[in-house]
Amino acid sequence: MARVKTIKTNFTAGEISPHLLGRGDLTAYQNGAAKLRNVRIFPTGGVTRRSGLRFVSAAPGPGRLVSFEFNTEQVYLLVFTDFQVSVFSGDAKIADLATPWSEGQLAHLTWTQSADTLLLVHPDVPPKRLTRKAALDWTLSDWKFHEKDGRIFQPFYRFADEEITIQPSATTGQVTLTASQDIFEIGHVGTRFRLSDKEVEINSVGGPRTAVATVQETLIGTGAQKDWEEAAFSPVRGYPVCCCFHQDRLVIGGSRDLTNRLWLSKSADLFNFDLGEAEDDEAIEFAILSDQVNAIRAVFSGRHLQVFTSGAEWMVTGDPLTPSAIQLKRQTRVGSPVDRSILPRDVDGATLFVSRSGKELREFLFTDVEQAYQSNDLAVLSGEMLRDPVDQDFHKSERIMYLVNGDGSLALVTVFRPEKVTAWSLTTTDGAFLSIAVVGEDVYTLIDRHGRHSIERFDAELLTDCAYSGTVAEGDDGRRIWNALPWLENWEVDIIADGVVRGRQAVSNGAVTLSDPAFRIESGLPYSHHIEPLPPFLQGASGISQGTAFRLVRATFRMLDTAALSVDTGSGLRSLSFEYFGESRFDQPIRRVTGDRTVRALGWRHGDPKPLWRIEQADPLPCTLLSVLTEISTNG
Template sequence: MSATPILTTFDAGELSPMMGGRVDFEKYPNGCSLLENFITTVQGPAVRRGGTTFVSEVADSGQRTWLKEFVVSDGTKYMLEFGNGIIRFYTDRGRLVSGGTQVAIASPYTAAYLTDSDGVFALRFAQSADTMYIFHPYYPPTKLLRTSATTFVLQQTNLSAGPLQDQNIDRSKIIQASDRSGAITLTANFDAFTAADVGTIVYLEVEDFSDIRPWAVHQYVSVGDYRRVDKRVYRCNAVGSQPTHAVTGDQTPTHTEGYAWDGDGVDADNDDYGSIGVEWQYINSGYSYAKITAITDARTASAYVTTGDSQDDTIIMPQQIVDQGTWKWRKALFNGIDGWPTNGAFWRNRLVLARGRWIAMSVSADYENFATQEADESTADSAIVQQLNSRRLNEVVWLSPSDNLLVGMNGDEWVIGPIQQSEAVSASNIQAVRRTSYGSRGIVPIEVGGALLFVQASGKKLRDYKYSYSSDNYVSTDTTKLADHITTGASGNGSGILSLAFQQEPFSIVWAARGDGTLLGMTYDQEEGRSDVIGWQRHPMTNGAVECVAVMPSPDGTYDDLWMIVRRVIGGATRRFVEYMRLPLQTGDAQANAFYVDCGLSYSGTAAATISGLSHLEGQEVAVLANGAATPNQTVSGGAITLDAAATVVHVGLPSTCRLRTMQLNVNTPTGTGQGKTKRLTKVTTRLLSSLGGRVGPNFTQMEDLNFRRPADQMDQAPPLFTGDKQSLWLVGYQDEAFICYENSQPLPVTLLAFMPELTVAT
């Protein structure tokens, strides 16, 4: 029986070998059993990916290095290279240079701590305009400040007033201050201090207010007397017409800074009180902070009284803490012993920090202030400190701000938001709810449309996470369920996903670096009722292992550039290169601009036969496209190659091969399925768009070249790009399987629109 099916779309991408028998599945004919260096598109065609351009070797090729985008505005964007104790800067697809030297600054993050135990980037970031906060469990938070177009400063973040641990409850453990302001000594009757406390805050609160009388109406006071209203402590600073003493007025002091009168200070006629009204200076609310500057021993520390902002704060320690000490003390939640914040994010105009199960949110619009109370009360703007009480001791591994704050832990996923949606988030209007229990790897998730994509704890699954109005809950789908092999590799030892980035333009692709260095792509377009595209691809590189991916807008902002750290072996030595991926040739672009080599460079100018500047590829076999024509591969020697003929536009780089193999072709016969029956492919028509080169066949060992040169074409010029159908006659016998394979090893553009085979099934 003869059949002529048509394959019109490849948008399902490379499917799992487990799908090899699912001819009943609707996406089966849209999938491929192998898809390498092709991008699946929402429209259906498979488009050959562009090549990669060499930008620079990293600062230290012997060490693992990472990339992070720093996009300030549409016209101001940088790519940051985090290496061993250094941060280097790139912009406009090249190195950021000042005075002839690449801009770089020293950093505290050494290579040993840049990568965690899973092989994932250990730093986390939260950006606000020109400021980027950086978090690591072993380092105090820092912030990178952009001070000009070419100058950057990295400094330690000075968190004030916390966040704080729970209050000590052991009444026998006392900490005492030596003075009420300025530089002081803290003395404890137990081993309270370690070197890790230097630079952190200690909160000290009076045990009670027995030493201060409450303020009352018409009470005799003198200058220097102390009174309290609730927990607010005031000092009499001035009296009215009486020179040394007066009577309090009837206006209860409520101020929490500076001075205020409780009456008019006038001696009224016909009363027995004298002048009524006193000026009160606000002192404190029964507590203060001390910032530790040095440790003498386990029981003695040097500090200064402060809110944490600076040493010049005019803050006064309660006298009781000086006289007798207090057991009501709290140490910093984040420190060198328990650990520093591992994650951060901006949400609802607050800086959110996380470590372990703790979530701390700054004072609203005051990002480094973590005071949970203003004077003696918590306000709607006060900082919030909350613990996520999961069933296991899970730890926060990522934060993702949206309308709600999405929190990924290594065992479950949480949603934090206001209880009353119409009111601002505050300590009394916030709730944390565990929604799912998949668990996450410590990779920052990416937002695509209304979905959040995160890597599951094993690194093998990429899940989308989004709100479902029908169930009024967050739901998650495994995007690798039809391609479960894609993150593990053929041997199953791929170590899963180690790096993740999203390229929104032009193809909506999620890029991932697999543990074995394979670059993965997933075309993702999920619009309810309109689009349902999830298509995985693999992008192996000649002599290259991709270790990190990051995305930033192109210089003109019209699309996104994928940047990578690629580990290559050149001349027997391991070298790590910063590279970015070029777009496939776009409609209207000159054929000579087609760039399909990896780790490549381009020459454009007067006709030249010798192309130099290739020392980074010394000794490597390279592919060449000269004036739009593929020429024989050459070997770089002395950092250069010599062409057979001079050319004005030349692209040189490592060769790359794109390959596609369909799923087993399926046709129905009068007696049922064609699966399991011998079949013979006699002819295949390949429909192409703006393409050149390549071969087709029933497998990758029996292939026929597609011929694009016409008799009228000039032999000394490249044949023009072809759009249309190419027919291939296959002289093969009956076989148990029927595939269509395409392969192209030349640096030329390819867009596969459809395959139209003619096959005969033995009945």
């Protein structure tokens, strides 16, 4: 009989898929875990109970959260819901505006920002610009393309067959346009057409072959003309799918009816798409043509202009980008989701995007050796963490990518590329996460709590969800009844008063009542965190032993600033906070302890691939685990 000591020094591989239970040879197995729930993984290797969620505001329903950064001091949260956007500064709502996007359309809403303006696009709605004029003055307006001498410099395209002609009744004023085949629709009213490069604007449509228009530039004649085109964006043809800024140009990626086309504005003239004579500073337009469908889903400005389509990823090069120097090269064949828009995010020079399957988080990264991009899957070892994501954002200082899953859970990925750290964990709450946005240093979420929608913010000072915290005024003698919780009416909440855990009680009439007065309080929904290692991969005198009988003798947990530790080593959970921390959680202020705590265990196991121990804790108390030393007895 032999005894083996093993030490787990970090969790930098995160939660590992059960499909890898037989791969104890992997470094990821040694640094991974079987379950990491409601914890945050530090790039240095430790894990801690996640922050609680502070209630910010009720929301009228499902929607999307967008970050708006005016400068380093002024950042805002935009909450898009059904035909409405609310603007928050900090946790306070400062403006409400009507919008043209329904709740059902928000999944395909995309955006990009320049200074005080946010450009928003949707394939079925005219593109808009949200402008901050002052802290409390926000406006939503249509895009206005550059106009000169009656000509609008917007993208145009010939949608109809080349043999179809249009004949104007005159060259100036109000004219009747007659087409040789059916082309006109009611939605063309207000749309610009170009006949031999001269513009007219449709006033009314008399039928599929006739329309009345106002001439904006004198036409060349009244004969039937094959040389004509119409505005690329209109109610008939749809609107842009996505946009970004790159090399001082506005880039538009695809539209509803031109899914594989790219438009780049004139240099330093963002709303001027005049192709001109193809001079270096003039606009650029081209289509992505290949052996597969390439509906553009996102455009991203990185080391190069990156184009993410439904079937592949592309690189657009040119230094600088000019009509004569531009090159388009396909890099990888992964594809992006088509049922909604999930914006790619930059992480240390790599662009992270969700694959079309919804099962992969890909890292689109340029390699100097190959002079090309690769798309490595960051979820290959933790596939169960990714469940058809619907939203994502990256917190730079915490080095965490947040992904909202379709099932309402929230996947967290600690990404630290210099140390090759990719650590997954899963966060849940009493309800479903719908959207996420990193605003400055704060992380906001939109949550559906069983029909009650709320905007909440992760707060390191809190230990509960949908939480309220308050203090009495200076000079007050304390308070027993604490109001301001109407959003949790009839729900049971955990209560921490003056640093003491007071147990749970139901919210009644928007308040909780304490047995004795308190000066400060936190109350909110409870949640549990779980930490389980992978089963031990034992090696006896004759080599690796699979199916060998073994037992855990003792485990020593190294904790940091921890107030409670509940551990199960095979005979049920036992709370080390009573036995080792030396005080009751429920009648004394929270005391954080740093150091080692040891627990002994009994019971042999025979080839059972289960963890030696697990940590599970619902009490609203801080817990940070740095490493675990285990001593195992084996008969192998």
